[in-house]
Amino acid sequence: MNGSSFGSIFQVSTWGESHGKALGVVVDGCPAGINLTEKDFESAMARRRPGQTKYVTPRAEQDQVEILSGVFEGRTTGTPISLVIRNTSQKSGDYSEIAHIYRPGHADYTFDAKYGFRDYRGGGRSSGRETASRVAAGVVAGKFLEELGIATTAYVKQIGPCECVNGVYSKDGTVSDEAEEKTRTGFVPSREMIEKSPLRMPDPDASARAEEYLSELMKQGDSAGGIIECIVTGVPAGVGDPVFGKLDALLGHALFSIGAVKGVEIGAGFSVAGMNGSTDNDAFSSSGIKLTNNSGGILGGISDGDDIVIRAAFKPTPSISKPQQTVTDKGEEITIEVRGRHDPVIVPRAVVVVESMVNLVLTDRLLVGMSAQMDRIKAFYKN
Amino acid sequence: MNGSSFGSIFQVSTWGESHGKALGVVVDGCPAGINLTEKDFESAMARRRPGQTKYVTPRAEQDQVEILSGVFEGRTTGTPISLVIRNTSQKSGDYSEIAHIYRPGHADYTFDAKYGFRDYRGGGRSSGRETASRVAAGVVAGKFLEELGIATTAYVKQIGPCECVNGVYSKDGTVSDEAEEKTRTGFVPSREMIEKSPLRMPDPDASARAEEYLSELMKQGDSAGGIIECIVTGVPAGVGDPVFGKLDALLGHALFSIGAVKGVEIGAGFSVAGMNGSTDNDAFSSSGIKLTNNSGGILGGISDGDDIVIRAAFKPTPSISKPQQTVTDKGEEITIEVRGRHDPVIVPRAVVVVESMVNLVLTDRLLVGMSAQMDRIKAFYKN
Amino acid sequence: MNGSSFGSIFQVSTWGESHGKALGVVVDGCPAGINLTEKDFESAMARRRPGQTKYVTPRAEQDQVEILSGVFEGRTTGTPISLVIRNTSQKSGDYSEIAHIYRPGHADYTFDAKYGFRDYRGGGRSSGRETASRVAAGVVAGKFLEELGIATTAYVKQIGPCECVNGVYSKDGTVSDEAEEKTRTGFVPSREMIEKSPLRMPDPDASARAEEYLSELMKQGDSAGGIIECIVTGVPAGVGDPVFGKLDALLGHALFSIGAVKGVEIGAGFSVAGMNGSTDNDAFSSSGIKLTNNSGGILGGISDGDDIVIRAAFKPTPSISKPQQTVTDKGEEITIEVRGRHDPVIVPRAVVVVESMVNLVLTDRLLVGMSAQMDRIKAFYKN
């Protein structure tokens, strides 16, 4: 594995640079017979697209997905689905001044160290723009999961010091703690509540405070980090594999592969360090559901039938206009102020990227998981 | 990938159950010419072995590694190295009573859901005993890394509420903050300081408090969680791949594949959510070293030449003797008290497992990374 | 992939050298619930074992397979099955004289070129003895295929100039051309007819002539090549993948991975070069079966429901006692006469190796193939 492919049965291979002609992804191993049109990509791509609000870069990309193969008469054929997104608004001129500078927090230095040189325009392959390909692939996976009644929802849980309180949000903005009974570590906000907030924070109060916080940072030419939580409902028990193929290991891999992620936790996450076995263990009940969900829906790497709950911490956008100390590729110290079109916070746009990566993992493991039991295989081939 | 193999060039495949005849691992893709004897495994295996202190299970396993292939006249031959560890102290009788019970916090239920039945003796394949194979493989990787001047050190940073303070520990137990200058997120304790503590906490004060804390828990038949930090020195800049092959993504995969891990963070980790770009970005200096190391040694998924710093949160041992509510495989509710030989805390024994997994990732990526530049490949083949 | 693993879902990893302590294989991804005991391996291992007749090396190995993991209470658990075969009759002394000589037709020179040195005892990893591990893995695959009604039969079609005539052989040694109607390229001899011949040639006449031919060669210290044909019945249509995952591509890979194979052909094979579309194309009939089987049961890389027919050409055993010119690892020219225990012809023992490799491919592709159609996946998960 070189880095641009992911998955074993449902395998995606992304390609493309921030300022190249196009980006795209080849989705191989998608089952035949799933309805798929170019229209299916619009909503997800729009959620990732720049230029949505004042909190995201104004770069104007339509991010239109073109299907070049693998779909015939509106259905997937089982052969590779090639998806292409043309870059229409790249402005290479913006970047020429950083061709020989290593921007702090970026991959400029490490790409040079690895490859000897780099496509410096907008971060090249290391640009967040690469995630457009993942979202396109995630849409295909999402269509697959939908057929099995599985739904993935991510939202912004925290930006800087502003955090959504746990609970279930109703449309009128009130919050109840129903979810507490079941899931100490998460809750499932509706897509509607999430999209109501320009920051994708379903807690209206937290969202408002975060808007203020960001406005202040933008004046200072600075940026903020945040946390995204993702909840998956409808995953049957028994998905995932022991040892290195654990569902949590693959989800961890998936989320850490998103550029700015510096931490990932599942279920009770880091708080388990301070817990005891008697408080962390989720009791099984005869209703077939655990009384708590500290496990985050995964035990021994295999889904336990409960909601899967996972969180990722994103670092602040490294491109800031505040002066920073750094060096050139000749080792000379200089001060830079990164100009151009940058997001003061990345998490609102990353919500759909997190969902996409989670979808890729689940789709793949559901397909791999079909071969776990001889009896079921026999029944499959007898039909 | 089914779950029991890891790595692309340096590929390990582990096998074995807690109470089977043996456990083991096949290491394929190890370069030829590395000195390796059965003695090389002793120190690492001893660090993971049960029965070391009163804080670990007394199960008496020698965990002797036998080399069955891939080594000739004391050197690796480049062909698969088969390592076997015989189980000598399994007592299946201990486990018969849980054959039809789903223990909270364990994989009993999920294995049944996936496979239709399970080897219930001591957790079977989902037992922590499986990590013995990983440690054996990690020793081989460690020998490889040693030849390149790379050293991996993990230690227990936290048990329950007892946390090592950041700093550099000297033999006399004093702590200075030298490390602060370079690494806000970690420090490098000596192996000597770590091994001095029965809990592998190099901060003598934290270690003493944790011992008290655990003694109290053991009386109650309860268990504790904790955090392990791992620091790798000597990794050259340029190791790792973009996108899905990011070094952090592979490290995340590796650590989340350890049974009890519920959270992983790199560098500044979850604290980045509350930071700003201006404080999180590590300035590059002309000395070739970053002024801070919030990146944890990885930028854009590729090593930046700095120490790699990674942490994992481990849940409390789920096997506790306190009564717990659960169900049988027939769905009947019952109360169980898990008997047998269990660790009140798993982190001290997991330290070497974390090191091993990190070693596996780095070895693989160093080998894969040789093919990044045409010029260097040409030079390689001209020699 | 480094070379010692094969398969994507049903993945085997072999290890071991000719004169090491043991050989073995880890079978990962085998479905749970298949009955498997150590006794199941005996018949297949016996067919590959040395010392069966005067035409094979007298090295006395019992080739007893020990199951170390992955089987519980007589059934596979879905976790890795570790199989070990102890070497009991290695005589390293026999080989010391060739430590510094490159035997013609062997891998001595190429292993040194690749790895810098080699385990020279009996060919080390390049020894045909490595195939014992494959046969053990093939037994597991065979048990899987048996559950689906699929049977694999290989036999020796040709040794030197002595060739079985096409047809169907009855117990009394007569031959009819019934098979001609269906399969111009092959026929299905019974296991009984095959095992009757010490050379595994079901045509008694050809077998007798081949015995004479070999006796003569043995007097001269020389060896013979041959051809093995393998027929698989019961494979449903639709197994295999387009492009690089073609069933024929994987079968070709599998058979060429057997040491002495220099040619592989499927169905009409090399004779297609001289045929025309009108004679090579197999007409489809309304009975659901093709009128001929030049395709060898595979069209476009996917099984067509007909018998799969594949052949492999094996070179003569390179170890001969006739004097040969060669060089030492210092480049000095010398003449050698290879002594020790060698087979004058390898094909009789390779029959079961061919079957095993074919079984591995089919098992893997049957498992991978479960994810081809959304409707069937949905039905699978709804049950």
Place this chain on the structure above:
Amino acid sequence: MNGSSFGSIFQVSTWGESHGKALGVVVDGCPAGINLTEKDFESAMARRRPGQTKYVTPRAEQDQVEILSGVFEGRTTGTPISLVIRNTSQKSGDYSEIAHIYRPGHADYTFDAKYGFRDYRGGGRSSGRETASRVAAGVVAGKFLEELGIATTAYVKQIGPCECVNGVYSKDGTVSDEAEEKTRTGFVPSREMIEKSPLRMPDPDASARAEEYLSELMKQGDSAGGIIECIVTGVPAGVGDPVFGKLDALLGHALFSIGAVKGVEIGAGFSVAGMNGSTDNDAFSSSGIKLTNNSGGILGGISDGDDIVIRAAFKPTPSISKPQQTVTDKGEEITIEVRGRHDPVIVPRAVVVVESMVNLVLTDRLLVGMSAQMDRIKAFYKN
């Protein structure tokens, strides 16, 4: 692996159907720093392109390769290279009549069996047109190999009964047997001699006879099969891996993955069945070269420094206008005459496809092979 990806380090993923919008390939793992422009693809694409002579389909495709990513300022960047070839001359109307008919010798039936339905236009994914993507990828691999002094040459050895005689061809059409001294199984014709013949047969006499033969077949609405031989010079000894990663196994996989291939042989190939050890074994000489090359340049799966010689047998084009018996997808028997634009023989256009597949294997194994020896790895990282 689902079928559309190939290689482990140098990994290609092809996509596209005969009558879709486009075809293409993602080349991941290509080293950085190789000069590459769209012009580099022209010559190879032209050799595969339809419409070259009267012996190939007149479908008018320009087969222009567009580079969408992975190249910056004329050099590869080490990130995925996305190559796209637009379909410009597809005429879907031509194919509507075969939407419900299973053409003999084609994959229509097997695709339906696997996927439940198919893109029937021109064979969809199973069309020979898919090989355009492979040739594009092969060009990138060829540029890599060129830097290491490795050259791959394929030519048509046989069409129907017309076969090139072994030897070395000079421009004036005479043939000498110089090559016999070194390579009993092959010879290296110049690209010039090959391209002089419209059938890519460097033996002018054989080429002329084959032209006559084909003209006659075309009148009858029939087609011919053939054999392509491929010779690779300059491969250093030591490339390839033992067991399943054998160079011959991977080459066999690669060539059998080309649609019409029914047989593959290496070096002396199928003739080894009739040879003896004393005649088949290639003697090593002190000059560092073997006296013969029955091995075809590979011993024990690893290159021996000699020319690699491999042959593939291609079946006759299954699309013929002669009436053929077959069935519809409802099982009704009918007679069809396949109309449209088809090649009477496929081998002349397949020559460059064979070269491409061989290049892909060699490039991948040269990269994988860098990690074989600890000393060389150490030297690599010390530089």
